[in-house]
Amino acid sequence: MEHLFMNKELFTSYKNFYRHQLLDDCIPFWMQSDLLDKEYGGYITCIDREGKQYNMDKSGWFQGRCLWTFSTLCNRYGKKQEWVDAAQLGVDFIEKHIADTDGRMYFTLARDGSPLRKRRYMFTESFYVLSMAEYGLMTGDKTYIKKAEDCFENMLRMFRDPASDPFKITPKSYAETRQEVAVAVPMVLVSSAQLLRRCDPEKADYYTAIANEMAARIINIHWKPELGCVLETTGPNGEFIDTPAGRCINPGHSMENSWFLMNQYLHTKDENLLKTALKIFETASDWGWDKEYGGIFYFQDSKGAPMQKLEWDQKLWWVHLESAICMLKGYQLTGNEQCLEWFKKIHEYMWAHFKDAEYPEWYGYLNRRGEVLLTLKGGKWKGCFHVPRGLYQIWQILETL
Numbered sequence: 057m058e059h060l061f062m063n064k065e066l067f068t069s070y071k072n073f074y075r076h077q078l079l080d081d082c083i084p085f086w087m088q089s090d091l092l093d094k095e096y097g098g099y100i101t102c103i104d105r106e107g108k109q110y111n112m113d114k115s116g117w118f119q120g121r122c123l124w125t126f127s128t129l130c131n132r133y134g135k136k137q138e139w140v141d142a143a144q145l146g147v148d149f150i151e152k153h154i155a156d157t158d159g160r161m162y163f164t165l166a167r168d169g170s171p172l173r174k175r176r177y178m179f180t181e182s183f184y185v186l187s188m189a190e191y192g193l194m195t196g197d198k199t200y201i202k203k204a205e206d207c208f209e210n211m212l213r214m215f216r217d218p219a220s221d222p223f224k225i226t227p228k229s230y231a232e233t234r235q236e237v238a239v240a241v242p243m244v245l246v247s248s249a250q251l252l253r254r255c256d257p258e259k260a261d262y263y264t265a266i267a268n269e270m271a272a273r274i275i276n277i278h279w280k281p282e283l284g285c286v287l288e289t290t291g292p293n294g295e296f297i298d299t300p301a302g303r304c305i306n307p308g309h310s311m312e313n314s315w316f317l318m319n320q321y322l323h324t325k326d327e328n329l330l331k332t333a334l335k336i337f338e339t340a341s342d343w344g345w346d347k348e349y350g351g352i353f354y355f356q357d358s359k360g361a362p363m364q365k366l367e368w369d370q371k372l373w374w375v376h377l378e379s380a381i382c383m384l385k386g387y388q389l390t391g392n393e394q395c396l397e398w399f400k401k402i403h404e405y406m407w408a409h410f411k412d413a414e415y416p417e418w419y420g421y422l423n424r425r426g427e428v429l430l431t432l433k434g435g436k437w438k439g440c441f442h443v444p445r446g447l448y449q450i451w452q453i454l455e456t457l
Contacts, residue, residue, distance in 0.1 A: 063396075063457075070403070071454040078447035083129065085416035085433070086440045091122070092142055096168050098149030103434030105415055110432075112167040118434075119150050119165075120183030121441035127190035128448065135194070147191055147200075154184065158222035159210060174223060178211050182244035185211070189255040201255050208248055212266070215241055236289050236297065239278040239309065246270035246316050253323075264323055271320050274313055275332055283358050284339040286310040300364045305356040307344030308375030310336055311382040318385050330389060337382050341398055344379070346371075349425050350405050352379055370429065371422040373438065376406045377446030384453045418443050 089107030093100050093114075101118040102111035123146035126139045153169030154161050161180035164173040185204045192200030214221045229236055246267045253263035277294040278286050288304045291297060317333035320326075344352035351371040357363055380402045386395035409426045410418040412433075420438040421429040432438065 067454050067457040071451060074447050074451040074454060078444060078451060079133070081416045082418075082444050082447060086444075087138055087142070089433070091434070091440060092145055093149075093167065094145070096149070097145050097152070098165075098169070099146060099440070100167070101434050101439045102436075103432065103439070105412065105431040105433060107415070107433065113172060114165045114167060114169075115436060115439065116154060116162045116164060116180040117183050118439045118441065119146055119154060120180065120185075120187040121439065122146055123150065123187035124183065124190050125440050125444050127187065127194045129444075130194045131190060132448070140194075143191060143194065146187070150184065150187070154180065156223075160221070160223040176221075176223065176228075178214060178241070179244060181207055181211050182248055185248045186251055189251050193255055201252075205252060205256065205259075208252060211245065211248070215245065234297070235292050236301070237277065237292050238289055239274060239286060239313065240288070242270040242273040242278075243309065243313055243316065246274070246320065250316070250319055267320050268324065271317055271329065274317070275329075278313075279332065279336060280358075281335070285343055285356075285358050286313060286336055286340070287358065298359075300357065300361070303358040303361060304365070305340075305343050305358055306354070306375075307340045307352050307356065308354070308372065308378050310340035310343075311375070312378040314340065315378070315382040315385045318382075318389055321389070334386055334390065334392075337386055337395075341379070341383075344375075346424065351409065351422070351424075351426060352376055352402075369424040371409070371424065371426060373410050373418050373420040374442040374446075376402055376410065377442055380406065381446060381449045381453070384450055388453050388456060 085107060089103050090109035091099050091101070091103060098114055098119050099122040100109045100112060101115045102109055102113070104110050123143055126143040126146065129139045130136070130143065149169060153165055156162065156171065156174060160174060161184060162171045162173065163175045163180055166172055185208045188200045188204035188207070192198060192204065249263045249267040249270065253260050253267070256263070274286070277290055280287055280296070285305045286309070287296070287302065288306050288309065289297065289301045296302060314333045314336040317329055317336070321330040321333065343356045346353055352375050353368065354370045354372055354375060355363060355365050355368040380399060383395050383399040383402060386392060387399060409422055412419055417433045419428050419431060420435075423429050434440070
């Protein structure tokens with residue numbers, strides 16, 4: 057009983073801490089920064105340490121990611137006018153500029169919304185789905201949820217039939233020579249299906265079935281129990297590809313996959329699904345943790361071969377946040393003290409190394425020793441998404457403990 061009481065005190069302390077960091081540090085930084093483009097709409101995503109823009113080009117991913125953040129804040133903590141206004145800037149820009157005439161969406165845009173780059177991947181679409189669905193909940197306007205659902209159906213169609221993609225661009229490798237599939241695609245599809253299930257309860261069974269299908273793909277194709285890892289890239293049926301790309305492990309993605317699978321378990325009560333999710337968490341922790349300097353590596357090779365990714369030993373903000381969510385959710389679902397001990401370890405590392413002591417928000421990129429490599433707060437990959445989402449997710453789990 058004393059042990060349970062001590063944990064209760066710890067969880068209360070953590071809960072207050074993460075609430076404060078989200079609502080009193082992280083979000084105010086973004087609201088006071090140059091993120092919100094009140095002239096052209098949307099979000100200027102290249103933000104320096106102090107909150108000033110250093111590049112006016114806009115990330116297509118982050119138009120959706122930021123809209124999701126502000127919509128989620130409104131849905132969870134009330135419609136503060138500044139959050140509502142920030143969301144409105146995003147949805148207006150997205151509706152005007154994010155999609156090409158073929159329906160595919162841009163990766164990078166100029167400040168005024170003129171297109172700069174489109175990629176073969178459908179990740180801009182995935183963040184469109186998340187943002188429009190959450191915005192539809194915020195406003196009560198179901199037309200936005202319908203837009204999210206229509207985009208999701210297009211993503212499913214292109215996933216199942218790549219030839220139907222209107223953006224005709226060759227894959228990374230010629231399919232005639234080597235066919236490859238990436239775990240990131242079923243990962244974003246399972247996450248999107250889980251959100252749409254909440255936004256459109258009448259179709260809950262349909263979205264649960266899709267989420268189950270994508271969870272099965274992650275497990276049956278990319279999870280390799282004989283290697284003790286999730287592989288980022290395999291053959292179409294899970295074939296092992298003995299190249300640097302085929303051997304690549306991304307512990308952060310493995311952790312993210314794990315907590316998505318845990319979320320699916322909450323709806324299916326499939327004990328085997330939970331067992332696999334926990335095994336993925338366990339092995340990703342073992343592969344990822346740097347026993348010399350602490351923190352989690354960005355990449356590893358499943359055979360221990362030399363890495364070709366030059367950034368393999370960097371410590372990235374999002375990897376640690378996804379890991380923290382996964383570890384705490386594992387404890388929430390099982391009460392396993394090992395999960396809690398991992399969370400404590402990652403919590404200590406994150407707040408000792410990523411948090412900027414002088415300005416709000418987090419650094420994103422550290423070297424192996426935990427020293428800051430880049431002082432930016434927003435860029436092509438980092439912005440107003442992973443830190444707020446991570447703080448929010450952790451806080452919400454702590455509310456249940």
